[in-house]
Amino acid sequence: MPAPKRIGSQTVAFAQPPVILATAALAGAKEGQGPLRPTFDKVIEDPYYGEDSWEKAERRFLQEALEKALAKANLRPEQVDYLLAGDLLNQIVAANFAARALGIPYVGLYGACATIYEGLALGAMLIDGGFADYVLIGSSSHYSTAERQFRFPTEHGSQRPPTAQWTVTGAGAILLGRQGKGPRVTHATIGRVIDLGSTDPMNMGAAMAPAAANTIVSHLSDLGRQVTDYDLILTGDLGYYGRELLLALCREYGYELGERHNDCGLMIFDRQKQDVHAGGSGCGCPAVVTCGYLFQELSAGRLRRVLGIGTGALMSPITTKQGDTIPAIAHAVVLEA
Structure with missing residues (x-):
């Protein structure tokens, strides 16, 4: 007997579509100079965000985004069933440390830059499947941490070809719920x-x-x-x-x-x-x-x-x-x- 919510080869349809109750978006200085600045909750000018390393700054970006999404929905961390999060650092440490701070049951994800949508898909499955009432999803990156890990440290000053892209410094969080108002x-x-x-x-x-x-x-x-x-x-x-x-x-x-x-x-x-x-x-x-x-x-x-x-x-x-x-x-x- 085929899975009742599966359609075709790769798609699922949710019988009770989960609701996006709240989101939060934190961005860095360069992102804040772009056309989407009015849509960000916060623009952080300091790439270190008051920390002593870029990696710690990224951790703070992500944790604050997750906390802000919870605050918008008037929920406490202990009311959330699962946290699904990931980033680009080795062993997804930004998400791991944010999960440590929040204390929510945690599943670390690595889908590279697809992580936020991977989390949305899996979070919706958890809620529609009856396994959760609330799922918190997050993802982050930082220009300097990604450049140091995947290419060259920023101090290297290496030239970039026209096809190269600029890693965004920022973090986003989404709170999914079984019921409520929202997309x-x-x-x-x-x-x-x-x-x-x-x-x-x-x-x-x-x-x-x-x-x-x-x-x-x-x-x-x-x-x-x-x-x-x-x-x-x-x-x-x-x-x-x-x-x-x-x-x-x-x-x-x-x-x-x-x-x-x-x-x-x-x-x-x-x-x-x-x-x-x-x-x-x-x-x-x-x-x-x-x-x-x-x-x-x-x-x-x-x-x-x-x-x-x-x-x-x-x-x-x-x-x-x-x-x-x-x-x-x-x-x-x-x-x-």
């Missing part, structure tokens, strides 16, 4: 790992675009929907070149995304005024755009149905240095006002 998570499409042989860590958009296309096409096929069934199809952090590749790949499958598509990595910065090359990236990129701009647009009714796709490059510094290819993942959820 709902109605469907989720879990992605497959796609690897078409890209090896350039300075061009992650090229590595992630095929995974995004695979998930979008699978989602539309599973539900028998068209691009026009969505007000917005939003990818996580493909950047300029990744977006162009995504549009071409979807076109080959017969889907013209056109103006209904946008990318968090292109929205968070002004590429004409800010030196970010191909756009933004990092776990914090889709997290702050989703928890700020997207949540506000859905809550106000300016957007009614959105397909959000988190995109992640599943590489490590070791595999990159060994010349291996970059596998990628994309997870999608449907958010409805």
Whole structure:
């Protein structure tokens, strides 16, 4: 007997769609200079955020975002059933330390930059499955911690090619509930790992675009929907070149995304005024755009149905240095006002 909530090959439909009760978005100084500044709860000018390392600063970003989402919903940590969170640091230590501080039963996630949407999908499954009343989800990144781990320390002053993206300094948090008022998570499409042989860590958009296309096409096929069934199809952090590749790949499958598509990595910065090359990236990129701009647009009714796709490059510094290819993942959820 097939699973009753499963549709097609990769998609699930929630019988009682969980509600996004509250979100919080904290962003760094460069992000605050971009066009989405009014949608952030807080812009933090100091990259150290009063700490003695960038890693500790990122931990503080994430913990504060999680606490702020709880405060908006007037909930205490002990009322939350599960915390699902992750980041880009080795052993996802930003999330681990935030979980230590909050004391909520915790599942650490690593989906690279797709983590916030991975958490949304899994959190919705926990609630719709009857395993939780409240699930808290979070994700973060920091320009300096990510550069030091995956590429070069900022002190190195290395040149970046045009395809490189700027890792977002920021954190986002989402509180899901079984009941209440707010946008709902109605469907989720879990992605497959796609690897078409890209090896350039300075061009992650090229590595992630095929995974995004695979998930979008699978989602539309599973539900028998068209691009026009969505007000917005939003990818996580493909950047300029990744977006162009995504549009071409979807076109080959017969889907013209056109103006209904946008990318968090292109929205968070002004590429004409800010030196970010191909756009933004990092776990914090889709997290702050989703928890700020997207949540506000859905809550106000300016957007009614959105397909959000988190995109992640599943590489490590070791595999990159060994010349291996970059596998990628994309997870999608449907958010409805």
